[in-house]
Amino acid sequence: MEILRWIWRQLTSMRTALILLMMLGLASIPGSIFPQRNQNPMKVTDFVTHNPTLAHWLDKIQIFDVYSSPWFSAIYILLFISLIGCVLPRSIEHVKAIGKKPPLTPKFLDRMEGFAQLDRPTSGALDTAQLWFKKNRFRVRREAGSISAEKGYSRETGNLLFHLSLVLLLLAVAAGGLFGSKGEAILNVGDRFINTPTSYDNISFAKFQGEGDMAPFSLRVLDFKASYDPTTNAPTDYVLKVAAANPIGSKEVLKTIKVNSPLTYGSTKVYLQANGYSPVVAVRDKSGKLVFEGAVTFLPQDANLTSIGAIKLPDMVPQIGMVASFLPTADRSPKRGAFSAFPEVLDPRLLVSVWMGNLGLDSGVPQSVYRVDTSKMQRIGLKALGLGQIYNFGEGTLTFEGYKSWVNLQIVDDPGKIYALVGAILAILGLLISLFTRQRRIWIKVDDRVEIAGLAKNGVPGLDEELSSLRQALEKDER
Amino acid sequence: MTSRNLAYLSNYSIYSAMALYTIAFFAHAIEVSFSVKTTEVDDKTSFDFSRTEKSGRIGTAMMILGFIFLFAGVILRGASAHRVPWGNMYEFSITGALAFSGAYLFALAKYKLRWLGLPVSIAVLLTLGTAITVLYRPSAPLVPALKSTWLAIHVSAAIISGGVFLLANTIAATYLILDRMEERGGRSEWAKKLPTLEVLDQLSYRLVAFVFPLWTFAVIAGAIWAESAWGRYWGWDPKETWAFITWVAYAAYLHARVTVGWRGRKAAWLCLFAGSTFLFNYIYVNIYGTGLHTYSGL
Numbered sequence A: 001m002e003i004l005r006w007i008w009r010q011l012t013s014m015r016t017a018l019i020l021l022m023m024l025g026l027a028s029i030p031g032s033i034f035p036q037r038n039q040n041p042m043k044v045t046d047f048v049t050h051n052p053t054l055a056h057w058l059d060k061i062q063i064f065d066v067y068s069s070p071w072f073s074a075i076y077i078l079l080f081i082s083l084i085g086c087v088l089p090r091s092i093e094h095v096k097a098i099g100k101k102p103p104l105t106p107k108f109l110d111r112m113e114g115f116a117q118l119d120r121p122t123s124g125a126l127d128t129a130q131l132w133f134k135k136n137r138f139r140v141r142r143e144a145g146s147i148s149a150e151k152g153y154s155r156e157t158g159n160l161l162f163h164l165s166l167v168l169l170l171l172a173v174a175a176g177g178l179f180g181s182k183g184e185a186i187l188n189v190g191d192r193f194i195n196t197p198t199s200y201d202n203i204s205f206a207k208f209q210g211e212g213d214m215a216p217f218s219l220r221v222l223d224f225k226a227s228y229d230p231t232t233n234a235p236t237d238y239v240l241k242v243a244a245a246n247p248i249g250s251k252e253v254l255k256t257i258k259v260n261s262p263l264t265y266g267s268t269k270v271y272l273q274a275n276g277y278s279p280v281v282a283v284r285d286k287s288g289k290l291v292f293e294g295a296v297t298f299l300p301q302d303a304n305l306t307s308i309g310a311i312k313l314p315d316m317v318p319q320i321g322m323v324a325s326f327l328p329t330a331d332r333s334p335k336r337g338a339f340s341a342f343p344e345v346l347d348p349r350l351l352v353s354v355w356m357g358n359l360g361l362d363s364g365v366p367q368s369v370y371r372v373d374t375s376k377m378q379r380i381g382l383k384a385l386g387l388g389q390i391y392n393f394g395e396g397t398l399t400f401e402g403y404k405s406w407v408n409l410q411i412v413d414d415p416g417k418i419y420a421l422v423g424a425i426l427a428i429l430g431l432l433i434s435l436f437t438r439q440r441r442i443w444i445k446v447d448d449r450v451e452i453a454g455l456a457k458n459g460v461p462g463l464d465e466e467l468s469s470l471r472q473a474l475e476k477d478e479r
Numbered sequence B: 001m002t003s004r005n006l007a008y009l010s011n012y013s014i015y016s017a018m019a020l021y022t023i024a025f026f027a028h029a030i031e032v033s034f035s036v037k038t039t040e041v042d043d044k045t046s047f048d049f050s051r052t053e054k055s056g057r058i059g060t061a062m063m064i065l066g067f068i069f070l071f072a073g074v075i076l077r078g079a080s081a082h083r084v085p086w087g088n089m090y091e092f093s094i095t096g097a098l099a100f101s102g103a104y105l106f107a108l109a110k111y112k113l114r115w116l117g118l119p120v121s122i123a124v125l126l127t128l129g130t131a132i133t134v135l136y137r138p139s140a141p142l143v144p145a146l147k148s149t150w151l152a153i154h155v156s157a158a159i160i161s162g163g164v165f166l167l168a169n170t171i172a173a174t175y176l177i178l179d180r181m182e183e184r185g186g187r188s189e190w191a192k193k194l195p196t197l198e199v200l201d202q203l204s205y206r207l208v209a210f211v212f213p214l215w216t217f218a219v220i221a222g223a224i225w226a227e228s229a230w231g232r233y234w235g236w237d238p239k240e241t242w243a244f245i246t247w248v249a250y251a252a253y254l255h256a257r258v259t260v261g262w263r264g265r266k267a268a269w270l271c272l273f274a275g276s277t278f279l280f281n282y283i284y285v286n287i288y289g290t291g292l293h294t295y296s297g298l
């Protein structure tokens, strides 16, 4: 029991808390130097292939997952407990002290700052002083021959508010990790999205979050417009228009989503994250029967949206796979071959190489939808198609019917967010109050002479001016 | 006026500001070095401030003029791109230099700080020189992710905090130099004009305490912006991580002073350390870092 109490005392001392805070700072450094799995998994893979032994050992101490590692969490949780244990008792103390009077005037004022004596005491000195204190909004304690006055009580209030807000902030961040969900969905213009897990391309749930907790809304993508600077080709604006229904089935409302302005439903937000093109194609077999028709999502490769993708036709016999590129504004140079010269669609081209054989879809290994595994296939054709053109590749025909824009929506539910914001705002408020309030005490003692003195916490300036103002008030009275 | 003309005008303003800061630098250097030459034989009046008073005043006048031209340069740069002038590292640097010299002028009005003009003018010159030679980029519109009112709020708060942090650093460094001198038997003649160690110590603390809330606000505004742009308010991106480290370092500095009572040398070192985490974030993470904050082309 004694030991426990000792541990608790050590843990909740401010020194420990500060050391923990510094440790949290230090512990966050490796994550900014080594690539992190949750931010950039490709880079981690790269690092591992280049430094296999080093990476093996680094991985043992979670250097690639610093911010979710047990040791990082341990520091975080200890800091949290320490902060509570440190600040809570002080807060209770502080609330208790609200109505209390300032402490008694000390016996010997001459040891204090700005000590001064005035000769010729007057009977009214204490009254004058009290008036001056009242006018300057000091809290006053008057005894027989002395006054003890205090000002700047709100410094401690602000200080405690700040530290308690940090606790709230830490709690909110933790809540974000325990509740909520985060996922992505790629939608073509015209597609409908219903907020259920199956509509996502990928989604992850926090520990205590179930599918039933998802916000019940649906979206229909009406239009997406990207604007580009004609000289630099840099994007200047992205505007996504959707028809949204919340809850599902209610009347649809027109909403606009932009990069910096997500669509919000409670704690769920829908962000516009990325965009690209989906060429619309139709494939017919030798007999002319339609095998496939629709928009195929392609992946942008550069700033001018040169995009690559795959058209897979597992139902044709033999199976057909097409490795394709889409060029929104086609251009050609001897060095680079065909490429896109501008991100908007001005002169679109679909380049396909057609492969025949086994797509390998039933091998059990998941395949990228943007690539064709051509290891068991042979190439039977190569063609560049303009809009509306038809290509006969022997086993059938491919029609380049058009194109659509796609958008990648990131949908995040973080119920802790709002508390984090409140915590942050209160923290700044508390900080301002505590850093800009000067806390000081001033005493006056009257017997055969008048003595005044003061004490400023942390040596904040301005006490001298106040003391001399009080002194002037007293001296004016003397005359 | 066309965008391009505005951008040229901005460049001329920056060049003019550099010329003015150069004059200011020499004026302050003359002030510092010539006030020590003694004409009297008497040991006790071995340096004479009045001789160089004029030079010091010229220095201050040039600092003010330089600030005005730099201010114009920053505003014109923004006008040329139809946005706040904080889109790339060149623009961060000129605005940062503006904040730094602004912090100096502000402190100059409140305290007797003219001596600081020498290190401040050197630092501003170096920043502007690097900016215009190495970091310069033609004026261009922003990519969509940077289009937000939070850009203006977050970046201006961060840049102002940075300017004041670096000023506090300059003072802390001066403290350490003078401290060493005194330890080795006394200040050199030129340094006798500078304030006492205690004043320097207080001053750097005051500056940090003054901007720490602003820095806190800058970090939070960044989180709010990140939330609206990227869907998460905190992702331990390198830039965010180092902003946090800077925050922790300054919090440690404030605590060390207020609650543990560190003063003087130890506090000055801690202040320098905290300031260098800020610089590290700006230089290293911007150039070599990866992450959402690093937009291509600096």
Ligand code: HEM
Pocket (backbone or CB within 6 Å): A012, A013, A014, A017, A018, A021, A082, A083, A084, A086, A087, A159, A163, A166, A431, A434, A435, B251, B254, B255, B258, B259
């Ligand atoms: C997490 C980062 C922290 C920051 C940024 C921070 C910041 C501050 C600030 C600005 C002050 C006011 C200084 C002044 O009076 O001028 C202060 C005071 C104080 N802090 Fe913290 N603090 C932090 C963490 C902690 C922790 C973890 C504890 C203890 C568990 C703690 C305990 C205290 C105490 C007791 C004071 C009062 C000092 C006094 O009034 O003399 N702080 N803190």
